[in-house]
Amino acid sequence: xxxxxxxxxxxxxxxxxxxxxxxxxxxxxxxxxxxxxxxxxxxxxxxxxxxxxxxxxxxxxxxxxxxxxxxxxxxxxxxxxxxxxxxxxxxxxxxxxxxxxxxxxxxxxxxxxxxxxxxxxxxxxxxxxxxxxxxxxxxxxxxxxxxxxxxxxxxxxxxxxxxxxxxxxxxxxxxxxxxxxxxxxxxxxxxxxxxxxxxxxxxxxxxxxxxxxxxxxxxxxxxxxxxxxxxxxxxxxxxxxxxxxxxxxxxxxxxxxxxxxxxxxxxxxxxxxxxxxxxxxxxxxxxxxxxxxxxxxxxxxxxxxxxxxxxxxxxxxxxxxxxxxxxxxxxxxxxxxxxxxxxxxxxxxxxxxxxxxxxxxxxxxxxxxxxxxxxxxxxxxxxxxxxxxxxxxxxxxxxxxxxxxxxxxxxxxxxxxxxxxxxxxxxxxxxxxxxxxxxxxxxxxxxxxxxxxxxxxxxxxxxxxxxxxxxxxxxxxxxxxxxxxxxxxxxxxxxxxxxxxxxxxxxxxxxxxxxxxxxxxxxxxxxxxxxxxx
Amino acid sequence: xxxxxxxxxxxxxxxxxxxxxxxxxxxxxxxxxxxxxxxxxxxxxxxxxxxxxxxxxxxxxxxxxxxxxxxxxxxxxxxxxxxxxxxxxxxxxxxxxxxxx
Numbered sequence: 330x331x332x333x334x335x336x337x338x339x340x341x342x343x344x345x346x347x348x349x350x351x352x353x354x355x356x357x358x359x360x361x362x363x364x365x366x367x368x369x370x371x372x373x374x375x376x377x378x379x380x381x382x383x384x385x386x387x388x389x390x391x392x393x394x395x396x397x398x399x400x401x402x403x404x405x406x407x408x409x410x411x412x413x414x415x416x417x418x419x420x421x422x423x424x425x426x427x428x429x430x431x432x433x434x435x436x437x438x439x440x441x442x443x444x445x446x447x448x449x450x451x452x453x454x455x456x457x458x459x460x461x462x463x464x465x466x467x468x469x470x471x472x473x474x475x476x477x478x479x480x481x482x483x484x485x486x487x488x489x490x491x492x493x494x495x496x497x498x499x500x501x502x503x504x505x506x507x508x509x510x511x512x513x514x515x516x517x518x519x520x521x522x523x524x525x526x527x528x529x530x531x532x533x534x535x536x537x538x539x540x541x542x543x544x545x546x547x548x549x550x551x552x553x554x555x556x557x558x559x560x561x562x563x564x565x566x567x568x569x570x571x572x573x574x575x576x577x578x579x580x581x582x583x584x585x586x587x588x589x590x591x592x593x594x595x596x597x598x599x600x601x602x603x604x605x606x607x608x609x610x611x612x613x614x615x616x617x618x619x620x621x622x623x624x625x626x627x628x629x630x631x632x633x634x635x636x637x638x639x640x641x642x643x644x645x646x647x648x649x650x651x652x653x654x655x656x657x658x659x660x661x662x663x664x665x666x667x668x669x670x671x672x673x674x675x676x677x678x679x680x681x682x683x684x685x686x687x688x689x690x691x692x693x694x695x696x697x698x699x700x701x702x703x704x705x706x707x708x709x710x711x712x713x714x715x716x717x718x719x720x721x722x723x724x725x726x727x728x729x730x731x732x733x734x735x736x737x738x739x740x741x742x743x744x745x746x747x748x749x750x751x752x753x754x755x756x757x758x759x760x761x762x763x764x765x766x767x768x769x770x771x772x773x774x775x776x777x778x779x780x781x782x783x784x785x786x787x788x789x790x791x792x793x794x795x796x797x798x799x800x801x802x803x804x805x806x807x808x809x810x811x812x813x814x815x816x817x818x819x820x821x822x823x824x825x826x827x828x829x830x831x832x833x834x835x836x837x838x839x840x841x842x843x844x845x846x847x848x849x850x851x852x853x854x855x856x857x858x859x860x861x862x863x
Numbered sequence: 864x865x866x867x868x869x870x871x872x873x874x875x876x877x878x879x880x881x882x883x884x885x886x887x888x889x890x891x892x893x894x895x896x897x898x899x900x901x902x903x904x905x906x907x908x909x910x911x912x913x914x915x916x917x918x919x920x921x922x923x924x925x926x927x928x929x930x931x932x933x934x935x936x937x938x939x940x941x942x943x944x945x946x947x948x949x950x951x952x953x954x955x956x957x958x959x960x961x962x963x964x
Contacts, residue, residue: 351911410928415915444912445919461905462912464883491908647907647928648935836924 333596334772334796336537336789337585338386338440340379341544341760342767345372346664349556350578358586359769366771367813369781371789372486373604375721375734376668377764378553379544380414382603383441388421389790389805393724396420397442399667401646402729409678412664416442417456420726422802422830424535424790425449430831431793431799433534436527439520440539440619445831451533454523454666456541460488479519479526481685483741487510487519494645496546498742499757503566509549510573513542513578521584528591536798538588540581547606550574551760555608558758559580589771597772597796601789604762609741613711614641614748615662615670616653622698627747637675637752638755641665642745649745659683660732662750665742669731672697692717699735709751713738768810772796786811802828867955872948879916885959904906907931910942917951925954 351360373382374392376399384390384397392398401411419442425435429450436452437443443455446468450827451467454476456543463484464473464552493512501509517540526537553571560567571664614634619625631652636642642649646664652659659682660672666809672692673682683691714736722730733744740835741761768784770792787807795809801824809824877893880903884893890901898904905913914927930950932943 358922405924405928408926408929410926410932412914412928413911417918444917458906459906459908459912461887461909462883462916464886465879465916466912489908491906556964648932651936734957836918 332534332593332796333532334535334793335584335588335592335596335598336341336535336539336793337588337598337600338383338539338541339543339600339767340539341547341604341606341762342600343370343547343605343607343763343765345545346547347767348607348659349449350575352576355579356582358589359584359600362600362771363591363778365771365777366598366769367776367781368767368769368778370605370783371496371766371768371786372783373762373766373786373798373862375716376666377604377762377766378666380441383539383665384419386601386603386785386789387423387425389424389442389787389802389807390421391722391787391806392726393722393727393730394421394806396726398722398730398853399664399669400590401664401667402671403678404733406704406728407678409655410474411647411649414442416445416447417833417836418442418461420835422833424793425451425453427794427802428535428541428797428799433799434531435506435535436524436531438524438527438538440537451535452527452531456539457484457489459491460484463488475530476526478525479522481515481519481709483515483519487523494545497548498759499640499643500638500757501549504571506550510546510570510577513545514577517542517577517581517584521587525591526642527560535793536592536594538583540584542577543581543602544606546574546577548758549759551608552758553605554760556607573663578810579785588650595773598773599789599793599796600769601786602766603786604685605765605767606760607740607763608717609739610640610757610758611739611741612744612753612755613737613741614746614753615735615743615749616745617748618660618702618751619660619670620747621751624658624660626654628652628654631747634744634748637756639755640746641742646745652745652747656681659691662743662745663731665745667731668735668737670699670733670735672731672732696733699733706752709738711738712736731839737787759850761853770813774822776813776815779813781810795824798822800825802827802830804829865954869945869948869952872951872955873944875920876917876944876947876951878921879913893944895943895948898941899943899945899947900941912946917947919954921951923955925951 341787350356352634374385379395380400381392384395386397397414404412425437428435434451435449439456441457444466445451446453446456450471453696457468458466467473485809520538553574596787616625625853642665645742658673660670662670674685674688696715698714699715706709712735716734718727718730721734740763784806788810790804791807792810803826873895880893917923
């Protein structure tokens with residue numbers, strides 16, 4: 330083994346949180362790390378979301394090419410049903426696979442989109458995997474029995490609990506906050522212990538671990554973390570929650586310090602995030618707005634959000650196709666996380682919709698309406714950007730993208746729920762994603778104490794490959810971040826272009842003979858009457 | 864390509880379950896009548912993971928989401944191993960016919 334590289338992922342890591350923590354002495358190791366390394370913002374993708382963000386970081390490709398644009402995707406090009414994304418949906422080769430082909434080894438812990446794990450040279454314990462299936466989802470197959478021996482192993486806390494994920498974003502009860510923070514401290518320690526065990530027992534060329542409590546705490550507890558929102562006269566309870574949040578980051582800083590120490594002085598250490606974070610103060614009900622504009626009709630049993638806090642509908646995403654009346658809907662938001670709007674086009678998903686010949690015209694009208702959408706209370710624009718799929722997802726996988734992707738003025742997610750209002754102020758500020766993530770690096774040949782202009786998240790994969798001494802595949806969209814290295818180092822270690830990446834295997838689709846033939850016939854008949862089909 | 868029988872698929876599912884069920888504090892046998900929710904204690908997200916495991920095993924995709932939503936719409940409150948097997952059998956044999964023709 331010639332070079333040792335460590336990648337520490339901080340899900341949702343943002344300098345607007347980390348800088349004050351470093352200044353206040355909560356993260357002293359990270360402060361020292363940056364004094365002897367480089368830092369810069371890492372610009373995420375559209376949308377700045379965990380699955381597309383990490384997929385871009387580990388492939389060096391944009392969502393339009395790797396195909397991951399949300400937590401969910403349509404089950405097939407013809408289906409309106411959706412399922413969570415998995416490793417099979419990443420249609421570009423990952424750095425783990427690229428380095429394995431170059432006879433290097435990787436350990437990959439807690440990264441999303443790693444399950445089911447493809448064969449790599451090394452070890453994978455995937456993130457976003459339910460505990461009951463974690464044994465099956467580890468690679469190699471005997472890895473689970475090895476990590477079970479790690480002190481403090483508790484699979485139910487290590488793996489993903491989807492209900493907890495939903496509560497983090499939709500908001501849990503205040504009585505749960507303390508347990509929530511303690512839970513994430515224990516969880517990060519577990520991932521660290523597994524990392525330390527594997528670094529000792531099976532050292533690899535590239536070792537990567539993702540700490541995702543950063544994202545979870547910021548979602549739920551932003552007002553206790555962001556100095557701009559922390560109460561100047563906190564109650565005893567507010568002060569306790571604030572102190573616990575600081576303790577989470579203090580302990581995370583300690584874990585980072587131990588990882589860097591374990592990697593050794595000759596290692597390269599990179600820290601990166603999939604997206605940044607910021608405050609959200611309102612909920613925008615996209616489907617309620619589409620309903621008012623005549624694009625969407627609710628199903629008779631569509632649930633209505635009457636909560637004071639405002640809900641996005643995360644808990645019922647898989648059922649979201651059931652909340653609209655498809656016979657009278659031409660545009661809809663399918664998931665809160667994608668911030669996407671889909672246009673129902675006749676024949677595209679076997680459902681009614683607009684005449685395909687009218688697609689461009691109707692989409693253009695919808696874009697104009699969305700751009701003009703204003704807050705009835707203030708008159709201010711609600712959306713800061715409306716991207717067409719060509720603008721946001723140009724690439725080989727563009728056809729799987731939403732027709733439009735929206736950026737709400739406070740950076741928040743959409744609500745897909747029925748509502749009698751279009752905008753609802755949140756009673757408490759929460760944390761939501763921002764495009765500006767973090768990049769930090771330290772190691773031989775890397776400049777010291779430097780703050781850089783923003784990098785692209787697609788630059789991380791080629792930079793890691795270069796640091797490992799490997800050629801950089803020609804088809805990566807990102808580039809090696811040359812500016813982080815000392816010029817003499819670059820001169821002695823020139824960047825080499827390599828062969829293109831390998832395209833991952835895609836499973837064949839099913840032959841669907843179980844469709845509701847009677848319903849399908851009715852749809853076809855209706856389309857014929859409308860003149861869409863001969 | 865020969866049709867896949869229900870018995871074969873149940874045996875495949877038993878194999879998939881047996882690799883993980885030891886961690887679940889479930890000591891019963893896996894049979895065609897075993898209920899995924901009531902007996903094995905699975906939740907919706909586990910069914911998604913099970914679907915992924917099945918797709919890896921057969922190395923092809925299945926319309927699990929569509930199937931699950933339709934079961935929910937029919938107010939089916941649990942899924943037996945034999946229900947999964949029937950669903951898979953329908954699609955595997957349909958695919959076999961398609962590939963061979």
